Amino acid sequence: MPGRRNRSGGEVMTVARNREETAGAEAGRPAFDVASVRAQFPALSLEVYGKPLVYLDSAASAQKPSAVLDAEMRCYREFYANVHRGVHYLSIAATAAYEGARSKVQALLNAPSARDIVFVRGTTEGINLVASTYGRQHVRQDDEVLVTTMEHHSNIVPWQMLCEATGGVLRVVPIDDDGALIMDEFFALLSDRTKIVAVGHVSNALGTINPVGSIVDAAHSYGAKVLIDGAQAVPHMAVDVQALDCDFYTFSGHKAFGPTGIGALYGKGELLRSMPPYEGGGEMISSVTFEKTEFREPPARFEAGTPNIAGAIALGAVVDFLDDLGYEAIGAHEEDLLSYATAMLEAVPGLTLVGTAERKAGVLSFLIDGVHAHDVGTIVDREGVAIRVGHHCAQPVMDRFGIAATARASLALYNTREDIDRLVEALGKVKEVFG
Amino acid sequence: MSSELHDLYQEVILDHNKRPRNFGTLEDADRSAAGHNPLCGDRLTVHLKLDNDGVSEVSFEGSGCAISKASASIMTDAVKGKSRDEIEHLFREFHTLLTGDPSVREKASAELGKLAVFEGVREFPIRVKCATLPWHTLKAALDGRKDAATTE
Numbered sequence: 001m002p003g004r005r006n007r008s009g010g011e012v013m014t015v016a017r018n019r020e021e022t023a024g025a026e027a028g029r030p031a032f033d034v035a036s037v038r039a040q041f042p043a044l045s046l047e048v049y050g051k052p053l054v055y056l057d058s059a060a061s062a063q064k065p066s067a068v069l070d071a072e073m074r075c076y077r078e079f080y081a082n083v084h085r086g087v088h089y090l091s092i093a094a095t096a097a098y099e100g101a102r103s104k105v106q107a108l109l110n111a112p113s114a115r116d117i118v119f120v121r122g123t124t125e126g127i128n129l130v131a132s133t134y135g136r137q138h139v140r141q142d143d144e145v146l147v148t149t150m151e152h153h154s155n156i157v158p159w160q161m162l163c164e165a166t167g168g169v170l171r172v173v174p175i176d177d178d179g180a181l182i183m184d185e186f187f188a189l190l191s192d193r194t195k196i197v198a199v200g201h202v203s204n205a206l207g208t209i210n211p212v213g214s215i216v217d218a219a220h221s222y223g224a225k226v227l228i229d230g231a232q233a234v235p236h237m238a239v240d241v242q243a244l245d246c247d248f249y250t251f252s253g254h255k256a257f258g259p260t261g262i263g264a265l266y267g268k269g270e271l272l273r274s275m276p277p278y279e280g281g282g283e284m285i286s287s288v289t290f291e292k293t294e295f296r297e298p299p300a301r302f303e304a305g306t307p308n309i310a311g312a313i314a315l316g317a318v319v320d321f322l323d324d325l326g327y328e329a330i331g332a333h334e335e336d337l338l339s340y341a342t343a344m345l346e347a348v349p350g351l352t353l354v355g356t357a358e359r360k361a362g363v364l365s366f367l368i369d370g371v372h373a374h375d376v377g378t379i380v381d382r383e384g385v386a387i388r389v390g391h392h393c394a395q396p397v398m399d400r401f402g403i404a405a406t407a408r409a410s411l412a413l414y415n416t417r418e419d420i421d422r423l424v425e426a427l428g429k430v431k432e433v434f435g
Numbered sequence: 436m437s438s439e440l441h442d443l444y445q446e447v448i449l450d451h452n453k454r455p456r457n458f459g460t461l462e463d464a465d466r467s468a469a470g471h472n473p474l475c476g477d478r479l480t481v482h483l484k485l486d487n488d489g490v491s492e493v494s495f496e497g498s499g500c501a502i503s504k505a506s507a508s509i510m511t512d513a514v515k516g517k518s519r520d521e522i523e524h525l526f527r528e529f530h531t532l533l534t535g536d537p538s539v540r541e542k543a544s545a546e547l548g549k550l551a552v553f554e555g556v557r558e559f560p561i562r563v564k565c566a567t568l569p570w571h572t573l574k575a576a577l578d579g580r581k582d583a584a585t586t587e
Binding site for chain 2: 049370371372373374375378379382389390391395398404405429433434435
């Protein structure tokens with residue numbers, strides 16, 4: 001990993017910078033070979049309805065490379081036992097692998113210490129953990145929590161529940177017609193009452209990449225803490241929590257080519273140490289009597305019960321997988337794909353893209369005149385093309401644009417221009433049916 | 436186009452999707468109920484005028500996919516002038532058409548008349564809720580329920 005993280009400012013991974021880094025990396029690293037990448041994903045050679053699968057639903061959940069599948073299986077076959085409590089060989093081996101995975105995630109996010117990484121079930125649990133612990137501690141009557149219109153439900157509902165319980169107030173930063181945050185409105189909403197700003201790094205429904213560095217800086221000037229929902233960022237772009245200076249960053253394994261049921265929460269060490277436990281149980285205590293229980297230091301304090309050991313180890317394999325490919329190469333490939341897909345879709349008669357912010361990741365939400373997204377999804381599915389249709393767990397985004405649903409094609413490192421061509425071809429069938 | 440898709444999007448369905456019948460509000464409606472399919476965001480409202488034990492007038496409004504819209508349109512045509520018992524029987528037969536096994540489907544299909552055009556939906560289990568949402572909503576209106584009907 002050394003040499004990969006030479007970030008300076010708070011802004012991580014602008015698309016433009018990504019291109020520059022790729023140019024620089026060309027000499028030292030072989031070009032991104034998408035065919036050999038695809039060959040590592042067993043699911044990508046499936047056929048559906050007698051046609052080769054085109055998988056354009058990675059924003060919902062990504063497919064898994066063999067290395068990750070093997071890592072999980074190897075754990076169960078070769079060194080599986082419970083972690084942290086055994087003195088026997090297997091438990092020691094499992095603990096070393098589990099904690100090794102934590103160090104890999106630490107490196108992935110460039111966190112200062114592995115102790116700042118808490119394994120969680122996924123982004124949703126990461127956010128709920130912070131809302132129920134830090135949030136409950138610090139949000140009082142009339143204090144404010146800021147979210148944005150483009151948040152996934154999982155970055156809205158936990159804060160809404162927190163505010164209902166504490167008398168806090170949920171405030172919403174609006175977005176413009178392109179689906180970009182209106183930063184002036186964000187700055188205007190910040191005040192001394194703002195205790196937490198919770199924002200997605202990348203919007204799952206629109207693809208917008210938010211200026212999280214500027215958001216953190218502005219929030220900190222009012223003493224507010226910032227949680228970044230990185231579910232849609234980690235599969236696509238390098239994240240450096242120290243450069244961002246964010247207080248919490250959380251992501252899911254399954255959207256980043258890892259298994260379901262595992263993810264990670266980064267929190268600044270001093271914050272994690274000051275927070276009460278999230279759930280009570282084994283693993284998270286240092287001593288228990290019926291009168292009083294002493295809790296362990298983070299991250300153990302937040303990992304009650306037997307964790308998802310094999311899942312965490314597989315997540316470690318994800319880090320290796322991403323590191324082998326390199327985010328620079330991944331970013332360049334996806335950037336090329338996104339511009340190709342954008343141009344191809346814009347050329348489809350009657351198609352309107354929803355989410356056209358200047359800085360975007362590989363999400364293409366669209367509407368087709370006179371055809372409901374659900375019908376679009378059913379027809380392209382029969383052509384072997386998997387897309388998502390609906391509100392994408394972001395109903396406020398749909399309301400903002402006055403629509404009920406969109407069709408969404410989302411890209412990942414294994415997609416190709418041919419996938420986009422197949423989508424466009426399948427959209428031709430939609431026209432055939434609906435005229 | 437695959438034959439399944441062809442069976443799903445029949446001409447009659449596409450026509451009702453494009454030009455839904457009984458679409459809009461109903462003045463002096465005795466009952467109204469809202470229906471919601473959380474999966475795809477479809478929302479529709481069914482308005483009724485009741486006459487003794489039956490439905491004398493019915494309309495619907497809202498937005499949804501071709502299947503739910505056509506289903507609502509054809510349903511409103513089908514239930515107008517029918518008694519509550521007759522409507523409930525139709526709903527049961529409609530449900531059988533979409534989800535029942537072949538032995539019972541044929542009888543249902545024969546009794547359903549124009550509604551039998553939705554038979555192709557059974558090849559698309561995920562879309563069954565689109566076709567039944569208007570019926571759940573109609574039932575909620577008949578029952579005088581205030582909470583929104585859902586497909587969940």
